[in-house]
Amino acid sequence: MxxxxxxxxxxxxxxxxxxxxxxxxxxxxxxxxxxxxxxxxxxxxxxxxxxxxxxxxxEKNLSNEMELDYDQHNPFDLCAASYTPIYRGKAVVKDPLSGASYLPEYNGQVCRVTKSTKIGADVVGLRISPIQFR
Structure with a gap:
């Protein structure tokens, strides 16, 4: 957060x-x-x-008792399924509707955010042409 x-x-x-x-x-x-x-x-x-x-x-003891998968200096997206960081440069798949980021292992599954779209699906989107308005 x-x-x-x-x-x-x-x-x-x-x-x-x-x-x-x-x-x-x-x-x-x-x-x-x-x-x-x-x-x-x-x-x-x-x-x-x-x-x-x-x-x-x-400042007396700059150490961590528990190791965290967190690098404060490296920008990242958050996997919407596992809630783990996906650091810049790592493979990421997106949900076509919400744009939520996922680790590649979730490719092809149902999006956890929209509950209706397939993660990583190629979509064209809405196309409007003048022929539709005749």
């Missing part, structure tokens, strides 16, 4: 939640990154103070 194009208020909520959860599971490197981004967003003073505390605590 922290890399989706959200409104600033919603991004602040997502970053705050991500920072808190990462800190609780001792993923200090991730919590540090979320806290930095949160402070840059200019949240309310109490949220900023909490983020600064987490930032200070994490």
């Amino acid at each position: 922290t890399h989706c194009q959200l409104q600033p208020k919603h991004l602040i909520l997502s970053l705050n939640t991500a920072m808190t959860l990462a800190y609780k599971i001792k993923n200090f490197k991730s919590a540090h990154a979320f806290a930095k981004r949160l402070i840059e967003m200019g949240p309310k003073p109490e949220v900023a103070q909490k983020a600064r505390k987490v930032l200070a605590a994490c």
Whole structure:
């Protein structure tokens, strides 16, 4: 959620939640990154103070207890089926109606978003010609 194009208020909520959860599971490197981004967003003073505390605590030990499949510096799409990142340069298939991204292993299955289209199908789209209006 922290890399989706959200409104600033919603991004602040997502970053705050991500920072808190990462800190609780001792993923200090991730919590540090979320806290930095949160402070840059200019949240309310109490949220900023909490983020600064987490930032200070994490700087002592920049390591992750659990390894995450997440690279904050590499842009990615989110697979709509597995909710895992599909990093730039990796193979991706799209749903023709919604444009949702999927890992290649989901090619040919029913889209999880529209529940009506086939993932990766080639479609022509709507075609309008003057002959139709005669």
